[in-house]
Amino acid sequence: MILELDCGNSFIKWRVIHADDAIIVGGGIVDSDQALIAQVAKLPNVHFRGARMVSVRSEEETDALMRAITRDFGVIVQAARPATEMAGVRNGYTDHQRLGMDRWLAAVGAFHLAKGACLVMDFGTAAKADFVAADGQHLGGYICPGMPLMRSQLRTHTRRIRYDDASAERALTSLLPGRSTVEAVERGCVLMLQGFARTQIDQARALWGDEFSIFLTGGDAPLVEVSAPGARVVPDLVFVGLAMACPLN
Numbered sequence: 001m002i003l004e005l006d007c008g009n010s011f012i013k014w015r016v017i018h019a020d021d022a023i024i025v026g027g028g029i030v031d032s033d034q035a036l037i038a039q040v041a042k043l044p045n046v047h048f049r050g051a052r053m054v055s056v057r058s059e060e061e062t063d064a065l066m067r068a069i070t071r072d073f074g075v076i077v078q079a080a081r082p083a084t085e086m087a088g089v090r091n092g093y094t095d096h097q098r099l100g101m102d103r104w105l106a107a108v109g110a111f112h113l114a115k116g117a118c119l120v121m122d123f124g125t126a127a128k129a130d131f132v133a134a135d136g137q138h139l140g141g142y143i144c145p146g147m148p149l150m151r152s153q154l155r156t157h158t159r160r161i162r163y164d165d166a167s168a169e170r171a172l173t174s175l176l177p178g179r180s181t182v183e184a185v186e187r188g189c190v191l192m193l194q195g196f197a198r199t200q201i202d203q204a205r206a207l208w209g210d211e212f213s214i215f216l217t218g219g220d221a222p223l224v225e226v227s228a229p230g231a232r233v234v235p236d237l238v239f240v241g242l243a244m245a246c247p248l249n
């Protein structure tokens, strides 16, 4: 079995797949290293042939998690490293090492699936868009606050915006003008994300006409699906790129 990890800023997504046929045996989303180790340890008969990880956390945090996994599961963790070129995609950043590895792997994974020009949008803690042209040239992208950051900025910097998670969820049954604070904020932030998605699609159309694929990923992708007709929602897009970056044979 192979352990796969995607360490974002707020959450760690993990999966366990069979080494031979890539069938998914288990997986989850956790908010700490300890919770990750506890969840993975609960799997029956865990024996890992390999492990691979992508992290946008600091070197220290990433190294600490890699060491903990080696200690508890007896497997060396391979971490995806920045590259100027991979699987036909050329990194478009002036300094390729500065491009977030989650963005890079999602872009490489999307180009592999699309085999043509693609717009990749990832809605997590941050909302990101990346553009890959038909010839594999990554053109760059955009980074904005995602749903969790927009919401917490409003809560932190105002005195009268206060509500709990349960009412936040209820508020999103419609996107009509909000008639309570929670509805106004939650729906407003969703419309910001949808506006972000539409603008990226306009941009892609200006570049490529109708000849491009759209990929949506990240925990909040379902909130923008309606604004991206024809988009492929691929929750594990980063893992597609990760398997390409860290083949374990």
Ligand SMILES: Nc1ncnc2c1ncn2[C@@H]1O[C@H](COP(=O)(O)OP(=O)(O)OP(=O)(O)O)[C@@H](O)[C@H]1O
Pocket: 007, 008, 009, 010, 011, 012, 029, 056, 102, 123, 124, 125, 126, 127, 146, 147, 148, 217, 218, 219, 220
């Ligand atoms: N099971 C879940 N656990 C946690 N968050 C979830 C879950 N399902 C959906 N979400 C949503 O996903 C969002 C977090 O997305 P994601 O997990 O992609 O973030 P992240 O990887 O930490 O962020 P980033 O990739 O920008 O660093 C949250 O806003 C939350 O609303």
Ligand SMILES: CC(C)(CO)[C@@H](O)C(=O)NCCC(=O)O
Pocket: 008, 009, 056, 098, 099, 100, 101, 102, 103, 124, 126, 128, 143
């Ligand atoms: C933008 C985030 C935080 C999104 O997870 C990550 O991709 C990152 O830390 N990137 C480095 C900055 C950049 O991509 O330009």
Ligand SMILES: [K+]
Pocket: 007, 008, 009, 010, 056, 102, 124
């Ligand atoms: K991240």
